[in-house]
Amino acid sequence: MMLVVPGVLDAAALAEVRSLLDAPGAEWVDGRATAGHQGERVKANQQIEERSPTAARCQRIVAAALERHPTFISAALPNLLYPPMFNRYAKGMEFGAHVDGGVRLHPHDGRKLRTDVSATLFLADPGSYDGGELVVEGPSGVSSVKLPAGDMVLYPASTVHRVTAITRGVRLACFFWVQSLVRDAGDRQMLYELDGTIQRLAAAGAEEAARLQLVGLYHNLLRKWSDT
Numbered sequence: 001m002m003l004v005v006p007g008v009l010d011a012a013a014l015a016e017v018r019s020l021l022d023a024p025g026a027e028w029v030d031g032r033a034t035a036g037h038q039g040e041r042v043k044a045n046q047q048i049e050e051r052s053p054t055a056a057r058c059q060r061i062v063a064a065a066l067e068r069h070p071t072f073i074s075a076a077l078p079n080l081l082y083p084p085m086f087n088r089y090a091k092g093m094e095f096g097a098h099v100d101g102g103v104r105l106h107p108h109d110g111r112k113l114r115t116d117v118s119a120t121l122f123l124a125d126p127g128s129y130d131g132g133e134l135v136v137e138g139p140s141g142v143s144s145v146k147l148p149a150g151d152m153v154l155y156p157a158s159t160v161h162r163v164t165a166i167t168r169g170v171r172l173a174c175f176f177w178v179q180s181l182v183r184d185a186g187d188r189q190m191l192y193e194l195d196g197t198i199q200r201l202a203a204a205g206a207e208e209a210a211r212l213q214l215v216g217l218y219h220n221l222l223r224k225w226s227d228t
C-alpha cells in the first residue's frame, strides 16, 4: 500500500527543521555513507550525518509529530522507528532504482530493526525544484509522488523505488523506516481499513454496542498479528 499522509509537520515545525538543515554548520555528508552495496552504485545525494547534533534536533521534531499523527499510527502501526534521516538532492543528483535493506542496525544502539514500511517526508516546496519525484514500483503499477512540504508518503519497504534527477533547485526530505507491530503488509492494510471504518461509524453516530464489537474485533486481530 502506498499512502499519502498530509500535514505531518505544521508550518512552525517545518520552519524549525528547515532552519536547522539550512544552517551553515549543518553536517551534510555524501549519501553513500549509509548505502549498502547495491545502493552505493546508484545513490547520488547528500545526507545529514545521522549521529550529528543537527540530526538529533531534527529527529526529535519529526518523531514528536509522528507520535501524535493518527493516520501514521493507524497505517504503520509502529513498533520501532529508525531515527529519521535527512537528505538533499541538488541539480544533477538522483537516487537510482534500489530496494531498501530488509534489516538495519539502529545507529545509536546497534539494535536490529526490520524495515517493513519506508517513508519520505517532503521538506521543500515542490515549486522550488524540478525533478525529484519518488517513483515506487508497486504490485499494482508504478506511482510517482512529489508532495507539498510537510506531507509524507508511506510505501512498502519491499518495493523497488528511485528518486528522479533534479533539473532545477534543491529537494530536501526526511526519510526513515518503520518496524511495524504487524509484519504482513496485507494484514496491516486490513487493520488500517477496519480502523477507518470504526472512525466513520463513530462520526456517523452508529449504535454503540455494534461499534464496540468492531473495536473488539480490531484489537483481537492486532493481538493475533502483532509481534512486540
Ligand SMILES: O=C(O)CCC(=O)C(=O)O
Residues within 6 Å of the ligand: 087, 095, 100, 120, 134, 161, 163, 173, 175
Ligand atoms: O529521498 C527519498 O525520497 C528516498 C530515499 C531512499 O529511497 C533511501 O534513502 O533509501
Ligand SMILES: [Fe+2]
Residues within 6 Å of the ligand: 098, 099, 100, 161
Ligand atoms: Fe530507498
